[in-house]
Amino acid sequence: MWQYSDKVKQHFFEPKNAGAVSGANAVGDVGSLSCGDALRLTLKVDPESERIEAAGFQTFGCGSAIASSSALTELIKGLTLDEALKVDNQKIADYLDGLPPEKMHCSVMGQEALQAAVANYRGEQLVDDHDEGALVCKCFAVDDLKIRATIRQNNLSTVADVTNFTKAGGACSCCHEVLENILEDELSARGELFQPAPILKNSKVATEIVTETATEKSIDLSIGQATLAVADKKQDTVFAASSVGNKRLTSIQRMKLIEKTIEDFRPTLQRDHGDLELVEIDGKSIYVNLIGACTSCQLADTTLDALQQALIKVLGELVEISVLSQQQLASLSEV
Amino acid sequence: MDNNATTMVAPEVLDAMLPFFTEQFGNASSIHRFGNKVGLALREARQQVQTLLGAEYDSEIIFTSCGTESDSTALLSALRAQPNRKEIITTEVEHPAILSLCSNLETQGYKVHYLKVDKLGRLDLDAYKKLLSERVALVSIMWANNETGNIYPVERMAAMAEAANIMFHSDAVQAVGKVPINLKNSSIHMLSLSGHKLHAPKGIGVLYLKRGTRFRPLLRGGHQERGRRAGTENSAAIVGLGKAAELALAHMAYENSVVARLRDKLEQGILERVPHCFVTGDTDQRLPNTSSIAFEFIEGEALLLLLNKHGIAASSGSACTSGSLEPSHVMKAMAIPLTAAHGTLRFSLSRYNTDEQVERVIATVPDIVERLRNLSPYWDAENNVASIVSENNTTGFDPVYA
Numbered sequence: 113m114w115q116y117s118d119k120v121k122q123h124f125f126e127p128k129n130a131g132a133v134s135g136a137n138a139v140g141d142v143g144s145l146s147c148g149d150a151l152r153l154t155l156k157v158d159p160e161s162e163r164i165e166a167a168g169f170q171t172f173g174c175g176s177a178i179a180s181s182s183a184l185t186e187l188i189k190g191l192t193l194d195e196a197l198k199v200d201n202q203k204i205a206d207y208l209d210g211l212p213p214e215k216m217h218c219s220v221m222g223q224e225a226l227q228a229a230v231a232n233y234r235g236e237q238l239v240d241d242h243d244e245g246a247l248v249c250k251c252f253a254v255d256d257l258k259i260r261a262t263i264r265q266n267n268l269s270t271v272a273d274v275t276n277f278t279k280a281g282g283a284c285s286c287c288h289e290v291l292e293n294i295l296e297d298e299l300s301a302r303g304e305l306f307q308p309a310p311i312l313k314n315s316k317v318a319t320e321i322v323t324e325t326a327t328e329k330s331i332d333l334s335i336g337q338a339t340l341a342v343a344d345k346k347q348d349t350v351f352a353a354s355s356v357g358n359k360r361l362t363s364i365q366r367m368k369l370i371e372k373t374i375e376d377f378r379p380t381l382q383r384d385h386g387d388l389e390l391v392e393i394d395g396k397s398i399y400v401n402l403i404g405a406c407t408s409c410q411l412a413d414t415t416l417d418a419l420q421q422a423l424i425k426v427l428g429e430l431v432e433i434s435v436l437s438q439q440q441l442a443s444l445s446e447v
Numbered sequence: 448m449d450n451n452a453t454t455m456v457a458p459e460v461l462d463a464m465l466p467f468f469t470e471q472f473g474n475a476s477s478i479h480r481f482g483n484k485v486g487l488a489l490r491e492a493r494q495q496v497q498t499l500l501g502a503e504y505d506s507e508i509i510f511t512s513c514g515t516e517s518d519s520t521a522l523l524s525a526l527r528a529q530p531n532r533k534e535i536i537t538t539e540v541e542h543p544a545i546l547s548l549c550s551n552l553e554t555q556g557y558k559v560h561y562l563k564v565d566k567l568g569r570l571d572l573d574a575y576k577k578l579l580s581e582r583v584a585l586v587s588i589m590w591a592n593n594e595t596g597n598i599y600p601v602e603r604m605a606a607m608a609e610a611a612n613i614m615f616h617s618d619a620v621q622a623v624g625k626v627p628i629n630l631k632n633s634s635i636h637m638l639s640l641s642g643h644k645l646h647a648p649k650g651i652g653v654l655y656l657k658r659g660t661r662f663r664p665l666l667r668g669g670h671q672e673r674g675r676r677a678g679t680e681n682s683a684a685i686v687g688l689g690k691a692a693e694l695a696l697a698h699m700a701y702e703n704s705v706v707a708r709l710r711d712k713l714e715q716g717i718l719e720r721v722p723h724c725f726v727t728g729d730t731d732q733r734l735p736n737t738s739s740i741a742f743e744f745i746e747g748e749a750l751l752l753l754l755n756k757h758g759i760a761a762s763s764g765s766a767c768t769s770g771s772l773e774p775s776h777v778m779k780a781m782a783i784p785l786t787a788a789h790g791t792l793r794f795s796l797s798r799y800n801t802d803e804q805v806e807r808v809i810a811t812v813p814d815i816v817e818r819l820r821n822l823s824p825y826w827d828a829e830n831n832v833a834s835i836v837s838e839n840n841t842t843g844f845d846p847v848y849a
Contacts, residue, residue: 124752130822141824148746148774148789152824170824172789174748178822293554 116175117209123179128186133168140229143221149173151181153225155188157233162193169225176208176215183207184222193230199223202385210408213253248290251283251410256294263298271295271308283410366427367393373426374400377419381406388419391444396431398423401441448713448808449760450644451593451621451737451795456687457646463690464648467683475680476671485682492689499692500638500655501629509654509672510685514620514641515544517654518587520665520676521616521637522548525585526557527663529614532584538562538570538599539780541589544639545618546776558582567729568597568781575604579611586615590622590638594764594777594793595728596737598626602633609634614660620644624695625702625734636660642684646797647691651684698798706796707735709805713794714738716809721816727783727791736796739764741778741787742816744825750792753815759808764791786825 116124136154143150150173156166167189169181183204188196201219205211211219231237245256262268262277271291275282281291296306361369374390381387386406392399400419406412412435420433467488473481475489490505497505511517522535522545535552537545539561549559560578562570570588579586586608591598605615616637622628624645630638637660642651656662656675668677695702714726723743742750747763754761764775778788794808820826 124749125756127822148785150824170822172744172823172825173746175752177746178749 115212116179117211119183119207119209120176120179120211123182123208124175127169127178127182129166129168129182129189130170131168132170133166136166136168138229138233140225140227140232142224142228143172149177149218149221151177151221151225153181153184153229155229155233157193164188164191164193164196173218173221174215176211177218177221179208180204180211180218180222181225183219184226188226193233196226197230199226206385206404210405213250214247216253248294249278249280249282249287252279254278254280259291259294260298263295267302269295269299269304269306361427369426370398370423373423374419377422381415384409391436391441396429398431398433399436399440400433401436448794448796448800448804449762450797450800451596451793452762453643453649454646454797455799456648457691457694459694460647460687460690464683464687467686471682475682476669485680488686488689489680489682492685492692495689495692496640496653499623499628499696500640501627501631502655502657503631504658506673507630507655507658509656509676510680510688511652511654511676512650512681513652514542514618514639514644515652516665517639517641517652518542518544518616518618519548520654521639522552522585522587523665524637524661524663525614525616526552528661529584532582534558534560534580534583536560536562536575536578536583536586536588538564538588540564540568540592540594540597540777541587542593542618542620545587545589562588564780566781566783568592568595568727568777569729569732570599570604572600572604572607576607579608579613581612583611583613586613588615588617590617590619590628591626591734591737592728592777593621594775594791595739595781596621596734596795597728598622598732598734601635605634605636621734621737624692624699625736627699630655630657642688642691645691645695647688648684651681651688653688701798703735706798706800709800709802710736710738710794710796712802713796713805713808714740716805717812720809720813724816725787727778727781734795738794740792740794741783742790742792743784743787744823745790745816745819747790747792749819750790750815753818754792754811757807757811757815759811762793762795764788764793 132152133154133156136156137159138155138157140153140155141151150171152170154168154170155164157163158165167185169185171178171181173181184199187199187203187207191199201216201223204219204222205216208219245258245260247253247255248259259274259278259280263274266273266277268274268277271281271288274280274291274295281287292306292308295308299306370393371390374388378387385404386409387403388400388406389403390398391401400416402412406415409415416433416435420431423431423433467485471481471485471488473479473483473485475482475486477483489510493505493508493510496502496508500508502508509517509520511520526532526535533556535549535557537549537559539546541549549561553559562575562578564570586604588599588601588604590601601615601617601619605617608615614636615634616639617635618639619628620639620641621644623640628638635655636657638655640653640655642653643649654676662675664675664677666677667674669679671677671680717740718724718726721742724740727739727741751761751763764778774785774788775791778791783791796805
């Protein structure tokens with residue numbers, strides 16, 4: 113069974129705003145029986161201020177569909193229509209402390225119902241841009257349609273390409289067989305032959321390339337595992353290169369440098385709805401706290417490795433990053 | 448109430464197994480006395496399974512790791528032993544252990560014929576007969592369906608295949624232990640079973656291979672299982688399965704009388720109390736323990752979560768419980784309307800279920816269904832009717848896009 117957060121369970125077992133709102137003047141119907149999810153959102157909007165006075169949902173769907181609907185109505189009550197339109201599916205998922213990747217479409221359905229209801233109120237025609245294919249990469253919730261579209265747009269021809277462009281297959285790699293099948297299909301459609309590399313190159317060759325470029329290339333997290341793997345290989349070279357001729361830092365300088373490096377690193381994580389914060393520096397040990405999507409990400413260790421490499425590089429000394437446990441966090445006093 | 452998913456290990460089975468984790472740790476292949484005792488125990492277990500299946504020889508029983516391994520071994524063996532035959536006949540309601548392998552084989556130049564089923568999940572034997580040709584390497588038909596409990600006429604179909612000189616396999620994972628099986632008088636060449644469906648532990652299965660059937664092993668290596676399935680025997684699990692087979696045979700009448708009565712009581716109780724629900728499958732040809740009920744206008748996973756809160760375990764053919772976006776392929780094959788296919792619940796009982804448990808389920812289900820229907824846009828709670836009345840109904844719920 114799924115691993116639902118307590119918040120999801122709470123909104124499923126005790127849903128808020130269930131049922132149609134009486135005197136509603138905006139209705140959004142979305143979903144379909146074939147995907148087993150459908151939602152009617154009814155809103156009562158004050159015509160003067162365009163403020164949502166009441167919101168109600170009726171949902172045909174699984175636990176997370178009902179929880180997402182409940183969360184949506186809680187999020188938009190009291191907002192103006194324009195404010196409400198800023199509530200996207202990620203906000204719904206965040207409100208529920210996250211959803212399993214297979215279930216993210218439930219929050220998308222919530223967002224779509226909201227857009228449909230607003231369009232209905234304003235008498236606009238809503239353009240149907242809903243598309244959803246079979247889920248291929250469960251780690252990053254990437255579906256078949258997105259992968260095919262990206263392959264076509266960018267003329268991709270290897271699994272590594274697909275990972276770099278969509279992230280699909282970048283973590284556990286269990287979906288690589290499916291990715292290969294999709295590539296074979298798409299390549300033959302454009303008259304090419306799919307020729308996969310016989311093995312994953314991971315050792316000496318990669319190290320040699322990295323040694324040449326390590327000093328001028330900064331660590332780029334945004335393009336997935338391929339680069340991260342390279343970053344891993346950089347460790348020895350980088351350390352040797354930057355510690356030579358490094359001047360001594362004062363404790364304050366060192367702390368600020370660590371802080372800045374982490375700050376520079378955060379936007380990359382935030383793009384994927386994750387984050388981290390610096391909690392403690394104890395000699396060579398730097399403690400951080402993972403936030404949002406990072407807490408459940410399979411790549412969190414790799415990400416931390418990359419941050420560790422970045423810190424080692426700027427500090428010119430060997431440091432270690434550790435994540436604080438919930439217990440350790442709880443024992444810290446509030447500021 | 449979810450015994451088609453898996454069953455509890457019977458206490459007698461556990462007792463039989465325990466010594467094989469401790470003092471009886473020997474390798475059955477060894478000559479010394481440590482191994483010899485294990486070897487004797489395996490022989491007894493093999494005979495217990497032989498008796499349950501009504502097989503002619505104990506050497507027709509090959510122990511494997513699970514039902515899926517047995518299925519894969521059977522299909523791939525038939526293809527490798529008969530390289531000139533490139534077709535397989537199966538059904539569209541098989542377990543994924545067969546269907547996924549078949550769709551993979553299709554990418555490698557094999558042709559797979561999927562027999563269709565009618566609204567009750569029954570096969571058309573005339574259509575089947577037309578497909579039998581010398582191009583067919585194997586017919587693989589499940590003995591009983593895991594979702595509906597439908598029993599298929601495998602003995603008759605095997606006889607038809609034999610008349611056309613075609614090898615026949617049956618995935619009998621759901622049937623073994625629940626219905627009498629007598630393989631020595633049948634034309635079935637291969638049959639798969641899985642221990643954990645009949646109160647043995649997980650991780651043990653059997654492939655029955657009729658003597659004289661051409662065979663190519665999936666796992667080659669040592670001489671275990673007479674070279675037909677290499678790898679050191681899982682002796683404790685094999686002993687457990689032997690005991691479970693003996694118990695299943697002893698409880699066969701109980702399963703088909705008492706358990707069947709409990710199932711009927713449960714089914715009738717729910718049908719009487721809940722409007723807009725119906726049984727799926729063929730109630731005339733069905734496993735004694737299984738009931739699949741479709742509840743219209745609500746979704747199965749939501750049902751399961753609420754049942755679970757009341758301590759009731761069942762399963763569903765809904766899309767959301769499988770991780771795919773499609774409802775169960777079995778419900779789809781039977782053309783069950785989508786409003787109902789997503790809301791199917793499967794109750795599968797065992798000899799350990801009681802009257803009190805059945806009564807508790809009957810008392811719980813109506814409230815849960817009503818609660819979810821009150822949330823559903825397809826249901827008009829005030830008038831207690833479906834809100835979609837007909838195709839051209841404009842007041843009902845009809846989402847703008849799919």
